[in-house]
Amino acid sequence: MDTQSIDPLMKLVQTLLDGFAVGGMYALIALGYTMVYGILKFINFAHSDVFTLGAWVSWGLAARALRLEGAADAGGTPVWAVPVVLLGAMLLCGTVGFLIERLAYKPLRAAPRLNVLITAIGVSLLLQNVGQLRVVFGPYPKSMPALLPDVTLLYVAGVRVPVVDVLVIGLPLVLMLGLEWLIFRTRVGLAMRAVSYNTQTAALMGVNVNRVISFTFVLGSALAAAAGFLYALKYVGLKQPADTTWVMLGLKAFVAAVVGGIGNVRGAMLGGFAIGLLEFLGVAYLEPLYRDVYVFAVLILVLLLRPAGILGRAAVEKV
């Protein structure tokens, strides 16, 4: 293949930019996996579907509720579109996360983990297939209306950085800083850490464990919804809700959580960016077909060499 006429610096910058953007989304999703794992010690398989739901709810709000299709071409989208859609998606997915925990997982608090895992897969299938119903989102791919003007903010080494990319990279950072503050600087965060450290002791100390667990689910789901919103902004062509593409994205985010050290909030952030960059560098400089293979190869390597992840479990406080 003829690639000699490509400016290598431009290609590198473009790759890092995209890898970082997608890494931020992985990190947001991975946070949900890792927080739930920290507290309940099980993989919330349905979490990737909450992310999918976030993307599709964003579409639903933007295209159906606010009727913004084609607005960008005809006179521009209103400024409030982005915050309204984002908050709407986070709110709705937070509610769904709350319901999932209350209805599906709470009755199984004492059950073997395998049962909870299967329930999670059941919830995952349920969300996918309800989303595919004609009365919900329908079984066809759709595309997200442009909420932001196609304006270039800056050039990095000749690479165009549109507003969308700035938002896609910036928002996860802001959200993660907020989460850091919440977990390490507030009473709720303290309670979350306590429950994660030892549920029974925390309960004895007067922490309302059920409320903390619910809060964790709401928080994780809202973060996943934010990731879904950003994903829909960047990759406007949304596959139908039950498409395998979504599950693969969620899985890669889970790999990010494991690589970073599952149960560890900072590890999930680190793992997200690491997996995103690794994937995009692999696609750009190795074989583009093996996008998913790189990620799972890293997973198996990590499981073999350092099962506790990069930020080992004992080293850092976890949630």
Next chain:
Amino acid sequence: MSAAAHRDGPPAVWAHAWRSGAPLLVAVGVGLLMHFAVQPAVGAFKARVLVDIGINVILAVSLTLVNGFTGQFSIGHAGFMALGGYAAGALSYYGSYQLFGAAAFNGGVLSWTASQGPFHGPWVGGGDLLFVAACLVGGLVAAGAGYLVGLPSLRLRGDYLAIVTLGFGEIVRVVLQSTQTQLSQAAEVAATPWPLLTLKLGGALGFIGLPFYTTLFWVYLAVALTLTVAIRLKRSSYGRAFLAIREDEVAAEALGVHTTRYKVRAFVLAAFLAGVAGALYAHLVGSINAGELGFQKSFEVVIMVVLGGMGSVSGSTLAAIVLTLLPELLRTVTGSVNTYLPPAYELPDLRMIIYSLALILMMILRPQGFFGLREIWDWRVRRRPRPA
């Protein structure tokens, strides 16, 4: 086992031989019965559905060994099926070229589907032997892959296995889809050495033009053997160890069960059986396409195991039968009169919703599945096996 034979002399040897050989005889008997009695009686289409059922039974029962007996959670079963199918297909397709000059049917009456017309030929043809070898090779390749995947992930907690197997299935799909175009000229095949032939598996189109060998005989032979292995395993000391791991891994380890080793063994055996099922599938459809053996297929098998009962061989068998027949009954004849009746497109979508709700409710209300650890006959005699 050998110690017992040594102690008791010839009668024990005979008993041992009978114990080993009887299931094979029974399996052959079941296969012959299905082939010569059932097939003509039910006709081509129902025979075809019975074959589909048989393949799903093998898949479900083999996954029961992992998910049901040892309590691990594998959701990449279709990956092993795909590997087995492709390996078997490579052997029978290219092997037929090298032995018979073309990838055509070369078997005996046992591999002949009666509905295609009368068969004039031997009882057992050279192609049959090649087909059996292909099934075994398919199983072995899948088992080898199962070993490679299982060893690192089975050392860890069960849910890691879920992720790794899911990822593994997807990797298998991508790799098989990027194989090279298959050869379809005898001269080309003859001129290519085997290591290169194994790279030419049709790529994105799938591996097509495989000879049709899978009949009721072969499928039910395999089903009978699979069921025998699974039921005997459950009752053996091995099975007790599996169940012990499932109930409490730490306690099992404390009792001297080498948990990782046992988990890997269960996993490899399950992968082998899935590989055989893949081989049967490939020679039934006449082609195999990795794109269709993704994790949706794996989930179908998981659902069979969970609904049937986690650890119940007969339960997962029954679930496999029912869940194969259901879509066939629901294969909606969309407006059988020539009118534009709005077809029930929503029905299959609802089917998945019902499945998933059933899965969730089952876990909450009846976590052990319909049958739990029990088997159908346990009810009849009001006896419950006590897990170790």
Next chain:
Amino acid sequence: MDRRRWCGSVLGLGFVLLGVGCERAPDDAGPILIGHFASMTGSEATWGVSTDRGVRMAVDEANAEGGVRGRRLKVITYDNQGKQQESATAVTRLITQDKVVAVLGEVASSRSIAGGQVAQRFGVPMISPSSTNPKVTEIGDMISRVCFIDPFQGYACAKFARGEPLRAQKAATLYNRAQIYSTGLNETFREHFAKLGGTITTEQAYSDGDTDFSAQLTNIRGTAPDVIFVPGYYTEVINISVQARRLGITVPLLGGDGWDAEDLKNAGAALDGCFFCNHYSHEDPRPAVQEFVRKYKALEGGRVPDGMAATGYDAARLLIDAMRRAPSLSGKDLAAAIAATKDFPGVTGVITIDAQRNARKPAVILRLQGGKPSFVTSIDPPE
């Protein structure tokens, strides 16, 4: 003892569940049955549903004209959920249970092959409406199709790219290596574009489920092509076009019939000025086409028929035509009659079935504007 009883109960259960309904004998008095297998559900439902509407329209018309050989026609459609094994089972059911005289289907080549192998084994003719891979009709003499094949589609795209209005000198390609349809088109486009004097600057690949194409598009941008050939499905094309525009690539994209879907309008302005090759254009002024479009719209509440509906319609009409010409409705006679079809006036062009049982007919090139395709030109098969 347990085991034996158990085996017995499973067997018994199998019989009970399968029912004892005896198979129907082919009867000469009732309607003539035509089978159709299609992806009525699943991610590719849009194609199966469109094709089925076309098939049913053609059959209804034939019945309105008094049927065939004095008998009415009846279509049985089975869903295959977009799966290969299901296709094989559905065709087995159509042939051995329902005793159809001929089978129509599928859109995706891999499913046509799975179903076609069964039809060939049972000696029942099958016509694929829109499977374009050459391997489909290579299965045997029972299998034919009413659409052009990938080599011709690749040729048509290359010819169009080299001619007016694009006059491309340099082309890059971006294809899905996990889809035979995409790799096949890519190969033939490369071959013909070079033969016609153009240069392929780079060939970039992606895989199923990919949504980010910026690495590949960055590579393509570096080679400054005049046109980018994207032989993918419409779900991928939406993302590719948006990302290409975001990367500052302004040259038109060119694709095949996989682009043909209503949902393409969702890509918005990103696909404006792009072209794709298709089986037919609903804007084609020929009366046969306009009549078909009018009737379809009347039945489907104003929806414009897509290429799949048109090929489904043509497949059924060509089959009905062959039924009228065939000396009998036996598989052999019917297949021979289908293979002998000459200058059949289809909606998707004048169809002649060639020696390989493929349709020889022109392809049309459509231009997208605001998500709506409009007719540009048609390209005849090479002599």
